[in-house]
Amino acid sequence: MYREQFVFILLLAYSFQPILALPGGAPQSVCHSLLPFHGGGIPPSSSRPPYRIVPHNVAVNQGQVLRVEIEPQFPELNFGGFMIQARNIRPPYQVIGRFAPPPDNQAQLIDCGGFDNTATHTSPAPKSGISFQWQAPSDFLGEIVFNATVAQEYAKFWVGIESPVINVVSRNVPILPSYNNGGATTRRPPFKQSVPNYIPTSNDQYEEQTDPIYEGCGQTKICFGFPDGCVNSKSCRTIATSIVRGERYEFEIKSAPGENPAYVAVALSSDDKMGDDSVMECVPEAGQIRAYASWTLPRPNLGVTRQGIPQKFIRLLDASYIDGVIYCRISRDARSTIYGKEFNLINTQYHLLVASGSSLKQNSVGYHDIGRLASGSPSYLADVAVFGGASKLFLRLHAAFMITAWIGTASAGILLARYFKQTWVGSQLCGKDQWFAWHRMFMILTWGLTIAAFVLIFIELGAWSAEDNPHAILGTITTIICFLQPIGTLFRPAPTSNKRPIFNWLHWLGGNIAHILAIVTIFFAVKLAKAELPSWFDWILVAFVAFHVIVHLVLSIFSWIQICGCVSERSAQRVNNFPMADMSPSRSSMKERKLDAPFSGLRKIILTIYILIVIIFVVVLVLIAVFAPIEEAIKSL
Structure with missing residues (x-):
């Protein structure tokens, strides 16, 4: 009895302490880490957060709106600052969707690799809770979670508070009422502390965060992209990576934000010219990524075809299509034969050709008008390196x-x-x-x-x-x-x-x-x-x-x-x-x-x-x- 009263008094005392969150809201420099830079680097609290993120359903249709709230576990508790965004639960954990501005001016929207996809406070005034309308992307299918940072006061804040998993489903799938059902909040899921879908790499909010696809380049995997030299500066318009896993080779291909390609592709070639090359394409279709094996026709009839190309030697392991950014991870057999030409990734050196374009053809991709680059010299795909482009x-x-x-x-x-x-x-x-x-x-x-x-x-x-x-x-x-x-x-x-x-x-x-x-x-x-x-x-x-x-x-x-x-x-x-x-x-x-x-x-x-x-x-x-x-x-x- 006395213990519960003591906890209540302690929480009540916390609620009256001054709240000094960043007055103007969180800056874009913390989009990736959600980590405030209070007091020159005060670390986040490691205790159990007294706040939770409550979505009003476990599923939402593509393009539809979902209500989500930040609220304390105890009515007497307030908070001053916050930052919230929705993320794909699969790598590379992109921020997706967009928020509508709250009518009470308690929040503002910022762009974290997209448009209005993150909400933060406008002032450090005490808040007993806040509600948002979040719109799911129209081109994404899969599971997401809401991640948030909540500051009870300037020196006490929690990073990585995570909501239950939300499933974004097709437009024609009926959504049944679930917990909360947009009404009373008495039937909430039990609160649990979970690991966020990201790991902050620095306590410095001003350190620029880079795409996870660059991690391990030249150390554990091959990386190559265009324009030439972009891997070192982590600014590729399209990048491809390769890593050996036993008898299979895994390739990652990804476009950069803002490019909005119709496809991205990587090819294995015996020279640095297009023609007679084995291609792996990643193509968005109906909001989902499909992977195809194709072939570049020899000169002078340059082009790409999937006709007669076996598809069994590649397998799509993971993919996402968020805000126009294509990402896919493909597993490929070490040995395959296409049009009578054997591709032996173990014993043969190859040039890598990376390309992306803005158009598609029937059963093939269009011209690589966004960009294309061939590696300068052939290499074994087991040789970990950052490839350089062919001479121009x-x-x-x-x-x-x-x-x-x-x-x-x-x-x-x-x-x-x-x-x-x-x-x-x-x-x-x-x-x-x-x-x-x-x-x-x-x-x-x-x-x-x-x-x-x-x-x-x-x-x-x-x-x-x-x-x-x-x-x-x-x-x-x-x-x-x-x-x-x-x-x-x-x-x-x-x-x-x-x-x-x-x-x-x-x-x-x-x-x-x-x-x-x-x-x-x-x-x-x-x-x-x-x-x-x-x-x-x-x-x-x-x-x-x-x-x-x-x-x-x-x-x-x-x-x-x-x-x-x-x-x-x-x-x-x-x-x-x-x-x-x-x-x-x-x-x-x-x-x-x-x-x-x-x-x-x-x-x-x-x-x-x-x-x-x-x-x-x-x-x-x-x-x-x-x-x-x-x-x-x-x-x-």
């Missing part, structure tokens, strides 16, 4: 050469040929007029860089691009025109020939068409998965085009001033009426070329400024293309 030297050189050619040298060469034929009159270089000598040098560089880039990309790919993007066809047309331009100059008629105007127009038309197509082709390169270029790369290209057009307009205005007779008669006698006048040359115009045309000094200044700014554009664009993905390169510095 030729791909990067292709991009650098094309940008230099068509943003840099071609732009300057065309400008010189159009507006500077009567500048530096009387001055020659290598026996040719200055404008022509520089024009020819720039266009030879353009021709050489373009042909080299064209050859390099075919060496890199080994076949025609499989991406659904006009970049390849436009680039090929540009290269063909560029290749023919200097050949045409070998058959250039004499200046006095009546066929010279035809050549001039064709040469002018071919050069300008190639230049325009090349820039459009570079715009399309931004959408290529292999290029890994940021979306804002487009804006730099837009800025260049705008600058290029403005310079053309300014130089054209000078020419129109001459045409309108806005210069002296003496000056007018020594100018071409329009920069295209040489397209149809006459004897009189040839005699007039003895002195520089008016505004030659200003044109030289504009040309100098133009070339300097174009060099800046070229350097910036080449650096972005060569170090793509540039965001990852910056993070690694």
Whole structure:
């Protein structure tokens, strides 16, 4: 009797102690651990929590709402701070679902890898209990629990309070009333202390928590993902791991939050190219993950098929699909035969190919437009390591050469040929007029860089691009025109020939068409998965085009001033009426070329400024293309 009274008085005394939880609620930095950083690292209480998490049913339909409460075991007990979220009970224990804002403003919602999927307090004012409306995900089936941290006071809090297990079932499954039934709370399940579905790794709330799939990489399992080097920074857009378990090999594949792929896949290949590879796919279907074995078709008919592929040598062990993140764990036999080709994971070295894409086809996956990477060298899957990606030297050189050619040298060469034929009159270089000598040098560089880039990309790919993007066809047309331009100059008629105007127009038309197509082709390169270029790369290209057009307009205005007779008669006698006048040359115009045309000094200044700014554009664009993905390169510095 006296013992019960003593416990009651003690609990009553606790309820009147000041509550000093974090005033603004829990920060996002504790999303994973749920561990407050009170008093510079006060540890959580190890005693039995006097609070419990009470859901109002043991099951909920996909997309439906479930009521859940945080409340003390004793009516006299209050609490000040809290943090609550729902988690999948299976690895990697993602936070799922979303909360509705409570009407009494006692709680606020934060994002922990999803939208409004965690609730915390708005003030440390004493609370006798709080109720939430939690909406189950529409794309998840399985068991979840609510995990919570509750602070009775600043120095006394409990981490990892766990609710009973809740089953998220299909929409068409009827939900029967269970304990509480949304009404009185007298029929609650007995309280029990349970182990949370996570283990805090640090008492520092500011330490960033990483995905558990990275644990053991290079120590107990093989890890490989894209972009290259992402395993070390734990920032892979798609990652695959492999570990040996007796005669079977386990593979994990996972996408990153925000990617929302239609599939993720890993393949075993005898080289670092796609074709004749054994693929394991993880594909969401009706809210659940399915695992399939498939095959990549050889070149030139690249693609993926499941037809005729045995499925018995792989088995899906675990999977989840939460907030667009695909995770699966697959067990594979050490030996299998596909299309007469034996895959012996024990005695044969393989390249790993990791890929993900945003589309599916009938009985197969679509193109890996989100990303793809092949490991640089073959290895035994029993050799624990972090794989590095295959070299992209030729791909990067292709991009650098094309940008230099068509943003840099071609732009300057065309400008010189159009507006500077009567500048530096009387001055020659290598026996040719200055404008022509520089024009020819720039266009030879353009021709050489373009042909080299064209050859390099075919060496890199080994076949025609499989991406659904006009970049390849436009680039090929540009290269063909560029290749023919200097050949045409070998058959250039004499200046006095009546066929010279035809050549001039064709040469002018071919050069300008190639230049325009090349820039459009570079715009399309931004959408290529292999290029890994940021979306804002487009804006730099837009800025260049705008600058290029403005310079053309300014130089054209000078020419129109001459045409309108806005210069002296003496000056007018020594100018071409329009920069295209040489397209149809006459004897009189040839005699007039003895002195520089008016505004030659200003044109030289504009040309100098133009070339300097174009060099800046070229350097910036080449650096972005060569170090793509540039965001990852910056993070690694």
